[in-house]
Amino acid sequence: MGKIQLVAPSMEYEEQIREYRNEFLANGDSMDGTSFLREYEDIQDWLDFIERNTREETVTEGLVPATEFLAVRVSDNKLVGMIDIRHTLNDFLLKFGGHIGYSVRRSEWNQGYAKEMLKQALFFTQKLGLEKVLVTCNKTNIASAKVIQANGGLLENELLEDGEPVQRYWIDL
Template identity: 55%
Template sequence: MAEILLRLPNEGDEHQVMAYKQEFEAAGDSMDGTGGLAAAQNYGKWLSACRDNRSPDTVRPGLVDATTFLAVEAESGDLVGMIDVRHRLNDFLLNYGGNIGYSVRPSCRRRGYAKAMLAQALEFCRQRGMERVLVTCDKGNLASARTILSNGGVLENEVPEGESITQRYWISL
């Protein structure tokens, strides 16, 4: 696996981010941890929202402050994943979404990227002074559960969410 870096998105990332979105849409897969990319009308509006959402003073209504990172291969700069760190939890996030959401583009899965992304996001959380974080996944998402467990996750419980079950893992920092 190539080394990855987490970095903030910028104006120069439009092509890669929109190709990422298209790959998920073509696969019929959900874009977790993308700061609302699935619903974004265009790249500029998405980027603006990501920037606004980093601060509690400018976070968009109905959301909590969060930092959305691109996960890129260090050498090539290719976008392989995205990860969203929510700085605090509301009731919904406490039960279902957690502090961290992430996704790896379908063509880049099973290479260890998610594990590396989560490890780097946890370091970001440590630097912010967070003592523990909640990371969740669908019970049927065994790859995500392995990623969380490999980063120190401890399963607290499972919560029904419609037709699915959300597993809630805490990671002490």
């Protein structure tokens, strides 16, 4: 695994964000942690959307303030993943979504990026003043469960979302 850093999304990464989105759509992969990127063909519109959602006074109704990061490999500046950090929880996030959602592009799987992304995100959550964070994953997503556990996640329980078990892990900061 190459070293990664979490960076704010910007038009500097427009083409890579578009390629990231297209790779996920082509593979039929879940786009967790991408702040609804699936819904946006225009990258500037997506950037405007995530910027509005960073603040309580402008957040989209039904959502909570959040900060989106791109996980970029330092050696070649390649976008390998995305991670969304929610500053608070609403009822849905408390049950199923948690404080942090993330994804790694399939072409970069099994290299430790998700584990490092979550580790770096936890430092950011401390800056937000959180003392513990909730991270969830589908029970069938064993790789994600291992990432969460490697970062100190303790399984609290499982809830059913649309008939599928979702595991809820808490991480003390």
